[in-house]
Amino acid sequence: MTPPVVLTIAATDSGGGAGIAADLATLAALGVHGACVVTAVTAQDTLGIRAIHPVPLEVVAAQLDAVLDDLPVAVIKTGVLATPEVVRLVADRVGGRRVTQGSLSAHRPLLVVDPVIRATTGASFATNEVITAYRDHLLPIADVVTPNEDEFVALGEPHYPGVIVTRGGPIRTTNDHGTGCTYSSALAAHLAHGSDVGTAAVRAADFVTHQLLISSDWDLGRGRGPVAHTITPHQGVHR
Ligand SMILES: Nc1ncnc2c1ncn2[C@@H]1O[C@H](COP(=O)(O)OP(=O)(O)OP(=O)(O)O)[C@@H](O)[C@H]1O
Numbered sequence: 001m002t003p004p005v006v007l008t009i010a011a012t013d014s015g016g017g018a019g020i021a022a023d024l025a026t027l028a029a030l031g032v033h034g035a036c037v038v039t040a041v042t043a044q045d046t047l048g049i050r051a052i053h054p055v056p057l058e059v060v061a062a063q064l065d066a067v068l069d070d071l072p073v074a075v076i077k078t079g080v081l082a083t084p085e086v087v088r089l090v091a092d093r094v095g096g097r098r099v100t101q102g103s104l105s106a107h108r109p110l111l112v113v114d115p116v117i118r119a120t121t122g123a124s125f126a127t128n129e130v131i132t133a134y135r136d137h138l139l140p141i142a143d144v145v146t147p148n149e150d151e152f153v154a155l156g157e158p159h160y161p162g163v164i165v166t167r168g169g170p171i172r173t174t175n176d177h178g179t180g181c182t183y184s185s186a187l188a189a190h191l192a193h194g195s196d197v198g199t200a201a202v203r204a205a206d207f208v209t210h211q212l213l214i215s216s217d218w219d220l221g222r223g224r225g226p227v228a229h230t231i232t233p234h235q236g237v238h239r
């Protein structure tokens with residue numbers, strides 16, 4: 001059967017713990033075809049971020065157009081949007097697409113915004129201009145927004161129906177790098193499979209819990225190790 005398509009618009013993490021790598025692995029684990037638009041390249045490991053290199057705006061736009069012109073994208077999920085121009089570009093393209101396509105259709109993507117402002121390891125991904133662009137352009141057209149508590153405050157405590165403030169959880173582990181990306185990607189995957197937002201949020205939290213348990217005894221890197229993104233065959237698919 002043809003899988004649903006989710007597009008992630010996010011940055012790379014050279015350590016493979018967060019960002020595009022976490023998103024695509026999570027989508028694959030949950031039976032979704034993942035497409036990707038890279039907004040920035042980060043030199044990053046489990047200890048921190050060494051460099052962030054934004055991709056030129058026109059290259060981000062070209063990736064976005066290539067995917068949206070061709071694939072039946074059910075859900076768009078955003079992660080690190082490195083500059084205010086990229087935030088506005090995504091809002092224009094996705095918002096414009098909704099207007100030109102009119103009411104709900106098979107090609108109208110839902111929009112899940114994970115406003116990644118700061119990494120677990122402390123580095124900042126968003127200037128005040130980026131935060132303002134989120135508030136003014138992207139949050140008003142999002143179907144779901146998944147800030148953690150700090151991001152919720154930084155964004156001015158937006159109170160839209162689709163805002164889900166994420167709050168960590170009971171599992172004690174240092175291997176939690178990429179949990180926010182994994183959670184929002186799992187949520188997007190379940191939306192793409194047809195779940196409503198409430199059900200998708202519960203299933204995404206269950207998925208992250210399960211994945212954190214898998215990686216809790218891993219020994220990868222010297223800092224905050226990655227949460228497990230994929231499911232090995234004997235573990236089955238958790239939907
Ligand atoms: N220790 C944990 N135990 C159980 N579930 C967890 C744990 N940490 C995270 N989760 C699950 O993952 C979700 C996202 O985690 P969290 O809020 O820590 O993301 P984040 O990394 O702060 O977000 P972002 O990547 O957007 O900055 C939580 O809402 C929860 O469902």
Ligand SMILES: Cc1ncc(COP(=O)(O)O)c(N)n1
Pocket residue numbers: 010011012013018019020042044079080116118119120121176177178179180181
């Ligand atoms: C490219 C990229 N995207 C997102 C995060 C946030 O993930 P975390 O909060 O686990 O550091 C990250 N560190 N790097």
